[in-house]
Amino acid sequence: MFHALVAIHIVAGTTGAITFWVPVLGRKGGVDHRKWGKIFTLAMLITGSLAICMSIMTLIDPMGTHPHMPAGYDEVFVRAIFGWLMLHMGILTVNLAWYGWLCVLNRRDHLANRTPLNMGLQAAVLIAALNCALQGWLAGEYLMIGLAVVGIATGVTNLVFLLNPKPAPLVWQKEHLKALVGAGISVYTAFFAFGSVRILPELALNPVMWAIPLTTGVLMILYHWRQIGMMRRRVVTP
Template sequence: MSTIHSALLYLHIILGVICLVLFWLPVICQKGSKLHNLSGRVYYYMMLFIAASGVIMSSMVLIDPIAVYVTGKPLPAEAVAAFEQQRRHFSAFLLLLSLLTWVTIRHAYAVLEAKAELQQLKRLSLVLPIICLFVCSVYVFWLGWQSGTVLFMIFAGVGLVNALAFARYSFQKQVAARQWIIEHFSSMIGSGIALYTAFFAAGGRRMLAEILTGHWQIVSWIAAPALGLAAIALFKNHFARKFRVVT
């Protein structure tokens, strides 16, 4: 179990680093061009693997954290319960982030394929992950409330908002003219937010450990979401005017 987890983790990290760069190609190149379509498709499939591997790794820890992490000397009996609880709580949080990434990137691509055909967005393969994201967000928010972990509550709130927003878009009666362009763009930026959040929270937190100490470490988690939401706000009107999107 530990070997499988380690192999998935290495692939997860390698593809994540590649996607940090690849994310920008569809953003900066001409929309609808061959490079835009090809780079976007490669980025989509890599992000699906990143999200799926995150779900699998988190689930493995939720099932048996001892088998995943304790491969050498066994833990003292009195430390096992505390260790399992700590790892399971954090893995539930990582599961939330992985589900959020999966749902966001799938929604971005599904919107692009469906355009005005909303019925395509009501497929079980798209709706079920949104339901899972909603349920997981509620659970992680409860964990954060019980333990006083602000980080859990913040990202649980993000998960809830996104799950409701994706469901609202998918089950609306009709799509305004070219509205799908803004939805696709916003969701792709959302996947980038998830990607860069993971980067800043893992590698970035270590690099800034001497500067961001104590509670200030939460900045490494919220830096990417804050910048990403600002980017969506800045460019949303630009693309709406450029593509004559009806709101």
């Protein structure tokens, strides 16, 4: 069952990693943007949900689910990285994909974003992030604390938007972009964090490897936020 989940997870994650670039680089709001954006969102929801399932199985039986780990990776490491960290990344991915989808779906009805599921996902990602940081500290895997900061920032900033009674015009676009680019960052981070353990184990915990998708994604978000800000000024300027 575990290997079947891994296979589906890889297919869904690869689909998301490829389709991610169509809405990011293409014309915003067009037919292709909406079509491929939906495919990307669905792929991320599946990828994140399967990651949660695999992480729970790993926490129950770390070495049974990962019997072929390279030498030097013991049960503590497997439970920390493939259990607690993957649980955090899975919840984060589902959170970002669902939140980003609702931002555009409810762009004309902000209060509709406050569904029990959406609000619950914010609480879940904050709890998962704090636990990830704690487990990383206990296991001596301090990079887990850095990734936990991303989860905390996500939950807090999402709640700021959700609890704002009347956000400024076009803010939903910034949140939509932040969330779905963030989901893209998540899937690429997962490749570097988890995939490299098997492919390039000597680089698996190198901070530079983990920082590449995060830095690239943040630069994308800041660039598009600037574009949205310029659009907003054109709209409000008489």
